[in-house]
Amino acid sequence: DVQLVESGGGSVQAGGSLRLSCATQKFHWSNVCMGWFRQAPGKEREAVATFFSGNDTTYYAGSMRDRFTISHVSANNLLYLQMNSLKPEDTAMYYCAAVSTTVNYIMKSRCSDLNPAGFGFWGQGTQVTVS
Numbered sequence: 001d002v003q004l005v006e007s008g009g010g011s012v013q014a015g016g017s018l019r020l021s022c023a024t025q026k027f028h029w030s031n032v033c034m035g036w037f038r039q040a041p042g043k044e045r046e047a048v049a050t051f052f053s054g055n056d057t058t059y060y061a062g063s064m065r066d067r068f069t070i071s072h073v074s075a076n077n078l079l080y081l082q083m084n085s086l087k088p089e090d091t092a093m094y095y096c097a098a099v100s101t102t103v104n105y106i107m108k109s110r111c112s113d114l115n116p117a118g119f120g121f122w123g124q125g126t127q128v129t130v131s
Contacts, residue, residue, distance in 0.1 A: 009126030022096030
């Protein structure tokens with residue numbers, strides 16, 4: 001089974017930065033759609049950003065791109081999320097996810113949709129707390 005393992009979360013003061021990492025295991029597809037999602041207590045899981053390797057395209061939810069940057073290292077299939085100017089409202093569990101299809105046009109569509117329901121593989125999450 002595909003495994004996604006997040007790291008890099010923690011506690012930070014408002015205005016600070018964190019970089020989250022997502023390592024993949026047993027994931028050897030030619031193209032991937034991977035992304036970062038977050039879920040705050042009492043709220044629905046929401047998209048932060050996604051990346052489609054087929055054309056190196058990134059997608060961001062709303063104004064996320066103002067402070068967050070998603071990146072991908074294809075050589076070892078590592079996914080990162082650089083988070084700057086963090087705010088208390090960014091406090092949440094952050095999840096790495098991947099689309100569970102190898103069909104490129106479906107993969108790209110799910111990446112651009114930014115809908116958590118389109119992602120079949122999930123990590124356990126890493127907590128980010130901003131105070």
